[in-house]
Amino acid sequence: MNAFNLLVITVAAIAFTAIQYADADAYVLSILSLTAVVMLIKRNNINVVHICSIVLITALLEYCIILLTSHQKDIPTIYWGSFIFGIQILICYVAIKILILRTYLSRKLLTFTNSEKFNEVHMTHAEGILAGLYRIITLVLWLALIENLLRHLEQLGISKNITNIFQDLTLVYDNYEIFIYPLRAIICGVVLSLLVVSKIDTERLERQQAV
Numbered sequence: 400m401n402a403f404n405l406l407v408i409t410v411a412a413i414a415f416t417a418i419q420y421a422d423a424d425a426y427v428l429s430i431l432s433l434t435a436v437v438m439l440i441k442r443n444n445i446n447v448v449h450i451c452s453i454v455l456i457t458a459l460l461e462y463c464i465i466l467l468t469s470h471q472k473d474i475p476t477i478y479w480g481s482f483i484f485g486i487q488i489l490i491c492y493v494a495i496k497i498l499i500l501r502t503y504l505s506r507k508l509l510t511f512t513n514s515e516k517f518n519e520v521h522m523t524h525a526e527g528i529l530a531g532l533y534r535i536i537t538l539v540l541w542l543a544l545i546e547n548l549l550r551h552l553e554q555l556g557i558s559k560n561i562t563n564i565f566q567d568l569t570l571v572y573d574n575y576e577i578f579i580y581p582l583r584a585i586i587c588g589v590v591l592s593l594l595v596v597s598k599i600d601t602e603r604l605e606r607q608q609a610v
Contacts, residue, residue, distance in 0.1 A: 427462045430587050431455060437590055445516045447593045449505050450498075450525050454590055457494045457533075461487060477554040480547035484540050491537040498530040528589050532582050539578045543571045 434455045441447035464486050471479045497504060505520045549565040550572075571578065 426583070427458065430458050430583070430590075433587055434458070434590055437593055440594060445505065445509070445519050446521060446523050449501060449508075450523065450529070450593065451590060453494060453497055453501070454529065454586060457490060460490050464490070475551070475554045477548060477551035480551070481544060484544035484547065488537055488540045488544070491533045491540065495530045495533045495537070498526045498533070501526050523593065525589050525593055529586060532586055532589070536579065536582050539571065539575075539582075543575065546571045 434451045438448050438451040438455075441451075464483060468483060502520050502522055506517060509517045509520065546568055549568055552565065553559060553562040
């Protein structure tokens, strides 16, 4: 991936970060629209279609979980927060595994659907970058989950002498958008970069390693 591709990802990341701070719902529509457009433009590239499908489904599932947050009702925060963060962690974990095995899974899928494109399956720059981003998001979600548990220990009947120690533990809670929004925006940048680069130049990499 050359300097131009990095520039594309950087500019897109900044733009989508700004969109998220302006309106979270607008961001969801933006990433879904962006992914759908890239899939449409590169519809003949099976690798781009499959990668974008992973991002699209992951974004949709995450948004559904976010919509659930307004339906807490009488459920204790310690349980509800653990459920919300836990499901998000699971979604990211599955996305990471699928990205790591993307070429293998793509070939398996094509054996049942479209064998003509079987030999067109190859690695791109996106799988590794996206898997790394989802790993970082998962780490933030784990920290948020742990913080939620510690701040609401009183709901488990723990002594106030202990729970008061963690009452002011709100680092992730107060800065959640700062941690998550740029990461999601970079994901958008990576998806956009698939319009330009959709295959790893293995021959060039081998030549560089041989030097």
